[in-house]
Amino acid sequence: MTDVVVVGAGPAGTAATLALLAAGHEVILVDRSRFPRDKACGDGLTPSALGELERLGVDPAVFGGHRVDGLRLVHRGRSQEMPWPGRADEQVTGLVIPRLRFDAGLVEEARRRGARVLEGVAARPVWRSRRLAVEVAGEQYAPRFVVVADGASSPFGRAAGLARDRRSPLGMAIRAYHRSGRSSDRFLECRLGLTDEAGRTVPGYGWVFPLGDGTVNLGVISLTTAGRWRGVKTPPLLRRFVADVAVEWDLDPDPQERPRGGILPAALGIEPKVGPNWVVVGDAGGAVNPFTGEGIAAALLSGRLAAAAIDEAVRTDDPSRLGAFPAELESRLGDHYRVGRGFVSALRGPWVDAAAALVVRSAALSRWLFELTLGPPVRGGLGRVVYRALVGVARRRYGVTRTGIPPTAPS
Numbered sequence: 145m146t147d148v149v150v151v152g153a154g155p156a157g158t159a160a161t162l163a164l165l166a167a168g169h170e171v172i173l174v175d176r177s178r179f180p181r182d183k184a185c186g187d188g189l190t191p192s193a194l195g196e197l198e199r200l201g202v203d204p205a206v207f208g209g210h211r212v213d214g215l216r217l218v219h220r221g222r223s224q225e226m227p228w229p230g231r232a233d234e235q236v237t238g239l240v241i242p243r244l245r246f247d248a249g250l251v252e253e254a255r256r257r258g259a260r261v262l263e264g265v266a267a268r269p270v271w272r273s274r275r276l277a278v279e280v281a282g283e284q285y286a287p288r289f290v291v292v293a294d295g296a297s298s299p300f301g302r303a304a305g306l307a308r309d310r311r312s313p314l315g316m317a318i319r320a321y322h323r324s325g326r327s328s329d330r331f332l333e334c335r336l337g338l339t340d341e342a343g344r345t346v347p348g349y350g351w352v353f354p355l356g357d358g359t360v361n362l363g364v365i366s367l368t369t370a371g372r373w374r375g376v377k378t379p380p381l382l383r384r385f386v387a388d389v390a391v392e393w394d395l396d397p398d399p400q401e402r403p404r405g406g407i408l409p410a411a412l413g414i415e416p417k418v419g420p421n422w423v424v425v426g427d428a429g430g431a432v433n434p435f436t437g438e439g440i441a442a443a444l445l446s447g448r449l450a451a452a453a454i455d456e457a458v459r460t461d462d463p464s465r466l467g468a469f470p471a472e473l474e475s476r477l478g479d480h481y482r483v484g485r486g487f488v489s490a491l492r493g494p495w496v497d498a499a500a501a502l503v504v505r506s507a508a509l510s511r512w513l514f515e516l517t518l519g520p521p522v523r524g525g526l527g528r529v530v531y532r533a534l535v536g537v538a539r540r541r542y543g544v545t546r547t548g549i550p551p552t553a554p555s
């Protein structure tokens with residue numbers, strides 16, 4: 145019996161695979177695509193994502209990519225440039241790397257370290273009593289554990305009974321690659337004040353992420369698709385955005401290829417996260433950061449934490465140890481994501497644009513917002529006090545997720 149089958153070879157699935165291999169387990173990694181495969185993404189890796197790769201023993205520099213030193217926040221002609229948070233003596237960096245190359249590099253690393261990789265074949269869930277097994281190309285695999293890492297659309301997860309809490313935020317984003325005279329810029333740029341054709345402020349932002357190879361990745365995101373933003377059409381938003389930034393970024397107005405978009409299930413809003421012999425990681429579990437739409441760091445983190453719980457369950461021969469996974473995820477991301485959920489739900493009405501103008505005029509407010517979106521404050525002081533108060537409000541409003549309760553599988 146194979147120890148683990150991992151369904152989906154994006155960052156979440158490969159992180160789980162690499163961590164399981166490091167702990168000495170046999171892993172089959174399945175993906176319906178053949179690598180290199182593209183994935184709609186801004187291609188931006190924050191320092192947290194790079195930290196996760198380091199923990200997995202992966203040096204992303206070997207995949208190439210362009211180093212970025214922080215964030216430039218822009219709103220109507222004003223801007224604030226902010227280096228990544230960290231100690232003055234640390235060299236904290238981010239990276240912009242096309243997913244085509246990044247994901248293929250991770251899969252290759254998994255293969256090199258001993259994973260059996262099945263590419264170009266979709267997996268299907270099969271129930272054997274309450275245990276999950278996997279069918280691939282007509283063959284059934286009944287491993288001890290299954291890691292569900294099949295991304296935002298999650299066909300495998302949904303067929304296995306996973307469902308999104310409709311009240312949790314679901315973002316929508318689209319990106320394009322354009323040639324640019326500023327491709328070597330050292331900052332990720334996020335531009336607030338995105339508006340639709342009717343002039344309404346979209347609850348999101350536009351981005352320009354330099355790739356250092358003569359091109360930039362640019363795109364737009366609506367952090368919510370609730371209420372009036374239910375049917376938000378991102379292609380026209382993208383066209384307006386490209387026109388807005390074309391001169392400043394010295395853009396070739398024609399994209400390198402057809403723009404691609406996708407959904408972003410955020411705030412851990414997909415349940416359950418764990419079953420009798422399976423765990424759900426990455427976008428399939430709604431791991432996207434609701435503040436920003438960033439999902440690679442949480443995909444890597446959740447993959448690594450899931451592997452640790454599986455390792456513990458194997459070593460103790462006690463499958464209930466899988467319950468440690470959602471509990472750990474909750475303790476690391478739960479409060480921050482609940483505050484993010486509140487933040488997204490507050491992004492409506494004309495005051496949003498006025499607030500953005502205020503933030504971008506103040507270096508201190510910009511930095512506070514920047515750090516808040518990345519994670520819980522690491523330093524003490526007023527920022528932490530405000531954050532704790534927001535956590536209190538968000539806990540009362542959304543409740544604390546129930547975790548670690550293995551559900552009953554569908555019969």
Ligand SMILES: Cc1cc2nc3c(=O)[nH]c(=O)nc-3n(C[C@H](O)[C@H](O)[C@H](O)COP(=O)(O)OP(=O)(O)OC[C@H]3O[C@@H](n4cnc5c(N)ncnc54)[C@H](O)[C@@H]3O)c2cc1C
Pocket residue numbers: 151152153154155156157174175176177183184185186187188189190265266267268293294295296298299300317318319363404405406407408425426427428432437438439440441443
């Ligand atoms: C436009 C856009 C821009 C974004 N920008 C950023 C950004 O700049 N930075 C950031 O951190 N995040 C960004 N995100 C979010 C980020 O892309 C995701 O959070 C991240 O890819 C999640 O990784 P994952 O491994 O969970 O899923 P994925 O990367 O989607 O991987 C899932 C894999 O599962 C496979 N699969 C699906 N079904 C099956 C099946 N039945 N059998 C086998 N395999 C299957 C798929 O082929 C795929 O390879 C963006 C998202 C979008 C849509």
